[in-house]
Amino acid sequence: MSAPSVTIPEAEIRWNLPARGPVGMYCLIAAETAIFTIFVVAYIFYIGKSISGPQPRDILHVPVFFTICLLSSSITIHFAVKSLRSGAVRTFSLWWLLTIVLGATFLGGTAQEWRHLIYDEGLTIQTNLFGTTYYSLVGLHAFHVTVGLLALATVSLLAVLGYIKQEHAERADVLSMYWHFVDAVWVVVFIVVYVVGR
């Protein structure tokens, strides 16, 4: 280069780009948000449009305990990743396991609620628009919880086998982003189904 008067500043040579893991996960979360948005819009659009019973206010009960379980699992997974960052693998495993237990409890709560609705109240996905939209939206969320639990369980298994080390903290963090997203979606589903829709 024959332009000796122009020197490249130091800042240009140092080259920092975002890590691909979180960027990929943010994109996935954006796509999932779009999917949930369509289901939530359908739910809101069909509130009160069922032409036969049962109606939400007659049979839905607010699942306070299970909501607390799911939301607190966001806190436990945060501490899990934090411990792994500082190299405390055993603490990480315990927090991680607690997250799985809380998530599984929530899923059990959904199963119990569905069982009650189907067998005691006679509401199925075919009954009316409320049944259609309720089982689809809550089921879509429960499906995401299930996928998350499978991923969390895989990590747990690896931890038991001793494969998880401090350097995997960033990857665990990417998975925890997905879990936080699943929890955040529940807040929206909760408000739409159990507060606005009732």
Add this chain to the structure above:
Amino acid sequence: MSTESIAWPVPDAEPRPLVDQLHGWVTTVDHKRLGILYIVYALVFLLIGGLEATIMRIQLMRPHNDFVSPEVFNRMFTMHGTTMIFFVAMPLVFGFANYLIPLMIGARDMAFPRLNAFSFWMTAFGGLLLYFSFVGGDGLYGAGNAPDVGWFAYAPLTSQTFSQGHSTDFWILSLLVSGFGSVGTAINIIATILCMRCPGMTLRTMPLLAWMNLTMAGLVILAVSPLTAAQVMLLIDRYLGAHFFDTQAGGSAVIWMHFFWIFGHPEVYVLVIPAFAFASEIIPVFSRKAIFGYPVMVAATLCIGFIGMSVWAHHMFTVGMSAGANTFFVLSTMAIAVPTGIKIFNWLATMWGGQIQFKTPMLFCVAFLFQFLIAGLTGIMLSVAPFNWQLSGSYFVVAHFHYVIVGAILFNLFGAFYYWFPKMSGRMYNEALGKLHCWLFIIGFHLTFDFMHIPGILGMPRRIYTYEPGRGWEVWNVIVTIGVFFQAVSILIFAGNLIWSYFRGEFAGSDPWDAWTLEWSTTSPPPTYNFATLPEVKSRRPLWDLKHPEDPDWLYE
């Protein structure tokens, strides 16, 4: 660039066995090979989709024709639309994005190579699933085999009552599966562009192709996902007896339209923005000038992306929306003409005063400029709700969107094929055959789609399998069909040119166009690792800087 430091095995004297080579292609995670797989796959479906269009045009050539039955005609337009959008245009766009983006931003591969392979195979199996319906779609009822509900599959046509058998299920599942592939590729493109650029390449200096594909990938994430959601709902309706789109139980057919077009319209921009990207790379090189107004081009692209998300219901003016909704969608649709117009002026200003070389890629891009302008003008006509009430569902609409998809998107794709063919294959295409392809295609395109507007204005509805004589439509339909044969012949010339040049073409060298972006700095075809040493970039035209050290771009940008 030095290659000494890399121990690369000397190619064997005799080629590896065919099974080995095929195994290599099936298991590859290399972005270049996956890009070529996407492109070849799309070309096969282009021929199939073109055949379906030809069957329709032969049927419509004269009134009361009985070349195919009404049932077959319905399957043909459904399969033609679905194939061309999901299994030709999308894979072509993704194929070029896959091949070019890492090379242009100086990376060795995409951010997630295995996700990349997964996405391709999802798309590939989606296409196979769609065409398997010809064999497996009959179901128990002796109902039709291939899907016949139109490419936007309005409710209640898709309900079990009206669509028995499995044909519609094949349509749903193939779009669901390929949709996962599309979203995976979009995630990959965004992560690649944001996280893998070579040292020195900031967002302000990366090629416009990267910027436009970044916007495209964002649109795919926000637009294809709603389609996935809607397809899941339709599947639940059909298989579990739910009532999302079941008007008998209080469901709404209109909400399907909304959900479909929330995908359907941004999809147009998903396809056209990469076409813009090709023009933005090809026009400067063959005008021997840097692109005019780089920052404005980026801004206009993002603007199109944003506005493109909020115009979908202009497909639904005849449904009977409220006056407020009609007004909103009229205005937003008109507004999108502004950034698009800015782009056209920027390309013109790039050509202005340049030393224009009319090689085949440039010919296609110049034709694109004219045709895209006309497509935009009929688009503004259709955006006016009262005008739309007259012509919605007529051949005028068919002519309009083919003007966009063929006249703009396909023309630029052909330009991209000729421009990057030397890089992908290492050989030059035949210039005379390329020009013959271009001119025959221009003639065929204009015969077909210019004259298709007229029967539309005269009231010919789309999707009819035949028509009465004496309505003034006959002569126009004959001309339209004649144009199809010009297009078919030119496509065969194109395919023949690619195949002949791949085996017999002259060697191209690494930089046949004297171009300025990084893909031309490595060999043709590029090695698996793309770049022996990662380049360092200081301007938007890194190769110009390398070739002209006395007058580099970074002094001025």
